[in-house]
Amino acid sequence: MFVDVVFWVMTVVAVVxxxxxxxxxxxARATYALALSFVAVGVQVLLLHQDYVGxxxxxMMVMEMAVMAVYMVMFMGxxxxxxxxxxxxxxxxxxxxxxxxxxxxxxxxxxxxxxTRRGQPSSDTTRALGEALMGSKMLxxxxxxxxxxxTIVAGIVIASKRSRYDRLGDDLRGAADHSADPQRxxxxx
Amino acid sequence: MPEAATSSLxxxxxxxxxxxxxxxxxxxxxxxxxxxxxxxxxEASPTGLGRPLxxxxxxxxxxxxxxxxxxxxxxxxxxxxxxxxxxxMVIVVPLGPWTVFDSPVGVVWFNAMDVCVWALVWLTGxxxxxxxxxxxxxxxxxxxxxxxxxxxxxxxxxxxxxxxxRVGDVAAAQHxxxxxxxxxxxxxxxxxxxxxxxxxxxxxxxxGSDIAGGVAAELSGLDRLxxxxxxxxxxxxxxxxxxxxxxxxxxxxxxxxxxxxxxKTIVVLTALVLARxxxxxxxxxxxxxxxxxxxxxxxxVQVLVVSVIAVWRG
Numbered sequence: 086m087f088v089d090v091v092f093w094v095m096t097v098v099a100v101v102x103x104x105x106x107x108x109x110x111x112x113a114r115a116t117y118a119l120a121l122s123f124v125a126v127g128v129q130v131l132l133l134h135q136d137y138v139g140x141x142x143x144x145m146m147v148m149e150m151a152v153m154a155v156y157m158v159m160f161m162g163x164x165x166x167x168x169x170x171x172x173x174x175x176x177x178x179x180x181x182x183x184x185x186x187x188x189x190x191x192x193x194x195x196x197x198x199x200x201t202r203r204g205q206p207s208s209d210t211t212r213a214l215g216e217a218l219m220g221s222k223m224l225x226x227x228x229x230x231x232x233x234x235x236t237i238v239a240g241i242v243i244a245s246k247r248s249r250y251d252r253l254g255d256d257l258r259g260a261a262d263h264s265a266d267p268q269r270x271x272x273x274x
Numbered sequence: 275m276p277e278a279a280t281s282s283l284x285x286x287x288x289x290x291x292x293x294x295x296x297x298x299x300x301x302x303x304x305x306x307x308x309x310x311x312x313x314x315x316x317e318a319s320p321t322g323l324g325r326p327l328x329x330x331x332x333x334x335x336x337x338x339x340x341x342x343x344x345x346x347x348x349x350x351x352x353x354x355x356x357x358x359x360x361x362x363m364v365i366v367v368p369l370g371p372w373t374v375f376d377s378p379v380g381v382v383w384f385n386a387m388d389v390c391v392w393a394l395v396w397l398t399g400x401x402x403x404x405x406x407x408x409x410x411x412x413x414x415x416x417x418x419x420x421x422x423x424x425x426x427x428x429x430x431x432x433x434x435x436x437x438x439x440r441v442g443d444v445a446a447a448q449h450x451x452x453x454x455x456x457x458x459x460x461x462x463x464x465x466x467x468x469x470x471x472x473x474x475x476x477x478x479x480x481x482g483s484d485i486a487g488g489v490a491a492e493l494s495g496l497d498r499l500x501x502x503x504x505x506x507x508x509x510x511x512x513x514x515x516x517x518x519x520x521x522x523x524x525x526x527x528x529x530x531x532x533x534x535x536x537x538k539t540i541v542v543l544t545a546l547v548l549a550r551x552x553x554x555x556x557x558x559x560x561x562x563x564x565x566x567x568x569x570x571x572x573x574x575v576q577v578l579v580v581s582v583i584a585v586w587r588g
Contacts, residue, residue, distance in 0.1 A: 113348060113400050120393065136379045137439070144386035148422075151392035154400075155415050167408075272563050 092132055099125035110169040112157050120150035137211040283373045283442040290374050295361045297369075297536075301510035301543060302360075302503050308547045309506075316551065330499060339494040341402045349401020353497040355394040356504020363387045363511035368442045370524040370531030380441035381433050384515055385426060391471045391508065392418050395480060395489055398501060402492035410488020414480035416558035417470055420565030421477070425467030427573035431460040431580045432519045441515075445523025454520040456583070459576040461520045463569050468512030468546060472505050475550035479558055506547075513542035 102122035106115045123146035131139035173179065207213035219226045242248070250257070303326055310325030366373070366380035377383050392415060399411025433439045435457070436447035444453075454461045470477045473489070481488045493501050517523060517538045524531025526538075556564075 140379050140382045140386050144389050148389045
């Protein structure tokens with residue numbers, strides 16, 4: 086009963102907040118409506134007894150939306166992010182595409198022959214889910230994660246305007262003029 | 275990570291969350307009193323103990339300030355949410371043998387709640403449509419980018435040693451030797467993180483006087499009261515969570531477990547509150563490098579050491 090109530094309340098919150106993203110006229114409201122929608126989905130994952138995955142969904146989505154608030158001011162020319170603005174572009178095509186995708190996914194969820202439960206759920210559902218998803222490819226997945234981190238770091242290093250050569254001079258011996266450095270850094274380099 | 279399906283703690287009915295909230299507010303009051311006494315001493319004024327009461331009375335009578343084109347719902351959510359988040363953090367902390375929320379991933383839960391502070395502080399700065407507030411909000415996010423990852427890795431160390439993300443199991447795994455003894459770096463980084471998400475002391479640039487109060491510049495009346503209470507409540511929640519993570523939970527001689535939890539919380543909380551008078555405010559752009567080049571590697575080395583010991587002990 087309690088689970089049913091939470092499930093339906095969270096369903097409504099997730100869908101209404103998802104729709105609100107396109108209805109509101111402010112970047113901040115759109116960002117945090119999306120965050121709330123994701124948090125509701127995270128709570129639904131908790132209802133599946135995927136405690137770890139559910140809490141991580143909430144954590145990541147809130148953090149992601151907070152960081153998005155940084156980017157939306159950083160990268161929006163003329164800062165329309167601070168003014169009321171429409172959240173939709175190319176309405177007709179977008180509406181058609183969104184409707185088709187939603188109907189396809191909803192039809193899939195309703196029409197798929199869901200299996201009935203066999204046996205008991207594992208005591209550690211997070212581990213069971215991980216093994217069901219990755220199973221024999223666990224080694225590949227484990228290797229991929231540091232490669233992905235390295236890619237992100239390398240991407241930032243390449244994109245960064247000021248590198249260690251600006252900071253420390255061409256021979257990296259600290260010859261650069263620190264007084265002219267607009268980003269001195271905090272560890273005294 | 276093998277996880278115990280059940281824990282040794284007694285789960286109390288969910289209504290006791292009211293008591294958890296009352297304890298958080300009581301600790302916040304205590305923290306405000308400590309800060310009031312310290313301020314009074316620094317100013318050589320005789321009245322320190324009554325400062326929180328006078329401030330509460332003043333703010334409750336104050337008229338709300340309105341700003342042009344304010345985003346009122348987001349503003350109220352931001353300033354009022356901190357106390358709620360502090361309570362949600364504290365419910366996973368076992369009070370001796372009792373707990374309100376015995377989540378098998380309690381440590382991650384605490385982490386998710388402290389990330390919610392990012393959203394709330396920024397929203398408090400965004401809401402009033404004020405430049406100072408918005409600058410403060412971005413200062414907080416810049417600090418957040420510096421302290422959050424070290425904090426996350428500091429929180430990883432005790433669960434690795436305890437083989438569980440359940441807060442009660444982490445506390446129980448410290449019988450004989452508290453985690454603070456053999457993971458001091460993680461403890462230190464954790465405390466820095468607590469100061470960070472409480473916008474306190476070295477991390478108070480977001481409410482700095484150089485930007486007219488920043489995030490709190492336009493807050494008045496009840497909203498200001500809730501925001502300031504929220505900061506103290508977050509300090510209290512951070513101090514309370516340090517007890518099962520690093521300080522042995524309710525372990526201690528003579529006194530019952532629940533009292534030890536509160537005593538230890540008060541000690542940590544007092545130290546955190548007084549840190550404001552000892553440490554300078556950190557500039558967000560300079561702290562970023564400290565966070566990523568000093569604290570994060572230090573926390574990672576700490577996690578590595580703890581992992582090796584955990585594997586070696588089996």
